[in-house]
Amino acid sequence: xxxxxxxxxxxxxxxxxxxxxxxxxxxxxxxxxxxxxxxxxxxxxxxxxxxxxxxxxxxxxxxxxxxxxxxxxxxxxxxxxxxxxxxxxxxxxxxxxxxxxxxxxxxxxxxxxxxxxxxxxxx
Numbered sequence: 001x002x003x004x005x006x007x008x009x010x011x012x013x014x015x016x017x018x019x020x021x022x023x024x025x026x027x028x029x030x031x032x033x034x035x036x037x038x039x040x041x042x043x044x045x046x047x048x049x050x051x052x053x054x055x056x057x058x059x060x061x062x063x064x065x066x067x068x069x070x071x072x073x074x075x076x077x078x079x080x081x082x083x084x085x086x087x088x089x090x091x092x093x094x095x096x097x098x099x100x101x102x103x104x105x106x107x108x109x110x111x112x113x114x115x116x117x118x119x120x121x122x123x
Contacts (some may be wrong), residue, residue, distance in 0.1 A: 005036050
């Protein structure tokens with residue numbers, strides 16, 4: 001199995017509804033997003049999946065979040081823009097873009113800081 005990783009970031013503000021602590025106030029992060037894609041086979045030129053394609057698809061997904069207040073952007077206008085929910089949302093949207101390609105999405109990691117992050121991987 002080959003695993004390909006692509007990292008990108010977006011800058012956004014958010015607040016957590018119902019949270020009792022500092023994160024209930026509006027604040028911002030540079031969210032680092034790590035997409036991991038897997039493939040069992042290589043193409044005839046020896047690659048599992050083109051980095052260029054993964055970067056483009058991930059950039060398309062993240063573009064609508066960049067420089068926004070996430071709480072104003074669907075689906076986070078209805079659900080909390082927690083790192084967990086961001087990871088799940090990015091996973092679901094990126095998975096659709098990779099659906100007909102040579103590799104499948106394995107996981108999405110979302111890091112709010114160098115020390116704190118979450119990885120979403122479906123069962």
